[in-house]
Amino acid sequence: MKHKNIFVACDTSNLSEIKKIIKQTQTNKFKVVPKFGLQFFYSKNGRKFLENFKKDFWLDLKINDIPQTALSALDSLKDLKKCKYITVHANGGLEMLRAIKKKAKSTNKDLKLLGITILTSLDNKSLKEIGHTKSVEKLVLKQASLIKKSGCDGIVCSAQEAKIVRKKFKKLFIVTPGIRLPGDNANDQSRVMTPNDAFKNKVSGIVMGRSLIKGNIKNNIQRLIDHLNK
Numbered sequence: 001m002k003h004k005n006i007f008v009a010c011d012t013s014n015l016s017e018i019k020k021i022i023k024q025t026q027t028n029k030f031k032v033v034p035k036f037g038l039q040f041f042y043s044k045n046g047r048k049f050l051e052n053f054k055k056d057f058w059l060d061l062k063i064n065d066i067p068q069t070a071l072s073a074l075d076s077l078k079d080l081k082k083c084k085y086i087t088v089h090a091n092g093g094l095e096m097l098r099a100i101k102k103k104a105k106s107t108n109k110d111l112k113l114l115g116i117t118i119l120t121s122l123d124n125k126s127l128k129e130i131g132h133t134k135s136v137e138k139l140v141l142k143q144a145s146l147i148k149k150s151g152c153d154g155i156v157c158s159a160q161e162a163k164i165v166r167k168k169f170k171k172l173f174i175v176t177p178g179i180r181l182p183g184d185n186a187n188d189q190s191r192v193m194t195p196n197d198a199f200k201n202k203v204s205g206i207v208m209g210r211s212l213i214k215g216n217i218k219n220n221i222q223r224l225i226d227h228l229n230k
Contacts, residue, residue: 005175027225062116156174
């Protein structure tokens with residue numbers, strides 16, 4: 001169990017809550033890495049807190065812009081020394097993905113780029129509304145190929161697509177959000193899965209938010225431990 005990658009989504013702008021989540025999700029059963037998204041990063045104290053953070057963390061910014069702007073965005077983050085993972089969106093295209101990967105090498109040698117595919121809040125109906133003609137599975141597989149070609153270190157996709165991605169890319173680092181403990185509400189996610197089912201699909205890591213941080217965090221961590229031990 002210690003080798004499982006567990007990421008906790010710190011989805012709040014409240015600094016006290018952030019500190020509580022980080023402290024109470026720690027366990028000797030596995031390493032829990034905090035993931036900070038736009039809500040916290042854009043908050044008044046978020047950026048400053050991350051400048052001085054002493055442990056590995058994931059910055060989930062989903063960078064998606066023209067190559068030069070994307071490069072400038074990455075360059076502005078070089079002071080965040082403990083940032084181990086950062087997300088870029090496959091929608092930005094191959095040129096942007098390659099440029100950011102090249103820049104990352106000189107920014108922070110330990111920084112890993114994770115390419116974002118179709119968000120877990122979207123389904124086939126949503127894609128048609130946007131204008132896509134491919135199904136979720138086919139589009140994620142196409143994006144995974146693009147991300148792999150760019151040299152990025154891994155991808156983010158739902159656990160439902162992870163199985164087909166793993167079949168094609170045996171060694172790719174695959175992280176899956178939309179993970180819920182059995183019986184928990186799916187909320188705004190359309191494509192969800194339990195932790196055990198996700199790992200059965202051979203994912204490299206899982207992202208958990210509400211199932212861990214809502215209610216009693218320590219009890220939720222124990223529920224996760226019990227679930228993974230089944």
